[in-house]
Amino acid sequence: MSLSQSTIDTVKATAGAVSQHAEAITTKMYEILFSQHPELKDLFKDADPEQHKKLASAVGAYAANIDNLDVLSKAVEKMAQSHVRTNVKPEHYPMVGTAILGAIKEVLGDAATDEILDAWKEAYFFLADILIAREKELYYAS
Numbered sequence: 001m002s003l004s005q006s007t008i009d010t011v012k013a014t015a016g017a018v019s020q021h022a023e024a025i026t027t028k029m030y031e032i033l034f035s036q037h038p039e040l041k042d043l044f045k046d047a048d049p050e051q052h053k054k055l056a057s058a059v060g061a062y063a064a065n066i067d068n069l070d071v072l073s074k075a076v077e078k079m080a081q082s083h084v085r086t087n088v089k090p091e092h093y094p095m096v097g098t099a100i101l102g103a104i105k106e107v108l109g110d111a112a113t114d115e116i117l118d119a120w121k122e123a124y125f126f127l128a129d130i131l132i133a134r135e136k137e138l139y140y141a142s
Contacts, residue, residue, distance in 0.1 A: 002126075003066065003122060003126050004122065006119065007066075007118075007119040007122045007123055008066050008067050010116060010119035010120075011063050011066045011120060012063065012064075012066060012067065014063070014119075014120075015060070015063035015066075017108065017111065018059065018063055018104065018120075019056075019059070019060035019063065019064075021107050021108065022056035022057070022059050022060050023052060023053060023056045025056070025059070025100070025103045025107045025108075026052040026053075026056045026059065026103070027052045028103035028106055028107055029052075029055075029096070029099045029102075030044075030051075030099075032098075032099040032103055032106075033095060033096060033099035036095070036098070036099065037095050040092065043087065043088060043092070046086065047086075058075065058079070061075065062123070062127060063123075066123060069130075076130060076134065077134070079131060080131050080134040080135045080138060081138065083131065083135050084135050088135065090135075090136075093125070093128040093131075096128075097121065097124045097125060097128065100120075100124060101124070104116075104117065105117060
């Protein structure tokens with residue numbers, strides 16, 4: 001499976017705006033996530049206090065390289081290993097996806113059109129599928 005060209009184009013076109021507001025988006029994402037799913041706080045109890053900044057940086061790197069994901073292979077591997085250490089499961093990804101899309105909409109307001117949100121949704125779940133597959137391998141190997 002691959003990303004649609006329209007998604008790649010839209011994510012690249014909005015990468016600057018999302019990156020400019022990435023810390024606000026990721027901070028808001030965690031607020032939304034924990035208000036909707038307080039049970040997930042345990043997954044983050046040992047997280048770096050600056051986790052939202054790391055996620056913001058990762059979102060920006062993903063958007064900037066969405067048409068050349070090989071550049072991100074080391075970062076994806078590091079994320080997958082971290083997720084396995086903290087017991088992230090496939091069922092967590094839709095919860096995070098809903099929260100991050102809600103945060104994008106809230107922070108960017110009317111600039112986050114349905115077309116933009118649909119593209120980011122496709123991009124998020126594409127990356128989620130890559131991470132889930134790699135984490136499954138890591139869980140199996142351990």
